[in-house]
Amino acid sequence: MQDNKKKVFISDWELKRMAASGRKPVLPENAIVSPLSSDWLDYGGEGPRAGGGKEPGLRAQVADIGRRLHALGFVPATDGNISARLCGGTVLITPSGASKGGLSPDAVSKIDMAGNLVSGKTPSSEYLLHLCIYNARPDVAAVVHAHPPVATGLASAGVALDKPLTSEMVIGLGRVPLAAYATPGTDEVAGSIAGLVRDHNAILLANHGVVTYGPDLETAFQRMETVEQAAKITLVAESLGGGRLIPPDKVKKLEEIRRRLGF
Numbered sequence: 001m002q003d004n005k006k007k008v009f010i011s012d013w014e015l016k017r018m019a020a021s022g023r024k025p026v027l028p029e030n031a032i033v034s035p036l037s038s039d040w041l042d043y044g045g046e047g048p049r050a051g052g053g054k055e056p057g058l059r060a061q062v063a064d065i066g067r068r069l070h071a072l073g074f075v076p077a078t079d080g081n082i083s084a085r086l087c088g089g090t091v092l093i094t095p096s097g098a099s100k101g102g103l104s105p106d107a108v109s110k111i112d113m114a115g116n117l118v119s120g121k122t123p124s125s126e127y128l129l130h131l132c133i134y135n136a137r138p139d140v141a142a143v144v145h146a147h148p149p150v151a152t153g154l155a156s157a158g159v160a161l162d163k164p165l166t167s168e169m170v171i172g173l174g175r176v177p178l179a180a181y182a183t184p185g186t187d188e189v190a191g192s193i194a195g196l197v198r199d200h201n202a203i204l205l206a207n208h209g210v211v212t213y214g215p216d217l218e219t220a221f222q223r224m225e226t227v228e229q230a231a232k233i234t235l236v237a238e239s240l241g242g243g244r245l246i247p248p249d250k251v252k253k254l255e256e257i258r259r260r261l262g263f
Ligand SMILES: [Zn+2]
Pocket: 080, 145, 146, 147, 184, 208, 209
């Protein structure tokens, strides 16, 4: 029988918005979903809010993000760590002491939300940093921690990325605060960011590096790229006298765009 109902197109962006607002995505009968929506629904049906994700695909993505971070010079030697939340209260996380430049998907470890090892080798010593973010942000399903040199240099000089220097920085990142210094690999790190996680998607760690996060690995990775780009721009502007900031009324307009886009 011919279906005379008007078809409604549902994008992955709309599904993510539903999940971020706390609503479980319910599709109308006449919905047509985009290929990305279909993938997203496959990731557990409840989306990143519930930490959905198929383990083999996510393992491959963690390894791929590691290679890309390494190629950018953000995680030299064995620096940095990456994680992705799975359904059922477990987290895939890069193992301790491994280069992210050639990590195989099978080498990615798995822990539970208490930090206990479920499978694989000893997890990154920064696992508490990752768990702190997952606990505070149910909408987050991926965390990236790296040491991009310019952003880390600013973090070591006590400079936060909180000035409206470019429209992209305001829309894509919002203000990136600087967390107080904490000893890497200890619970001090989680303590230093605890008050900042809820209202930001990227945080500079004083004398250490950067952590970014989001509803999926690609978003968390791209936020790391954007932080380093913003750091380079800030460095140039500061070297030329501090730059001319976007006026407050124009910043408000950009923040409205940011809210509309759901960043
Ligand atoms: Zn680090």
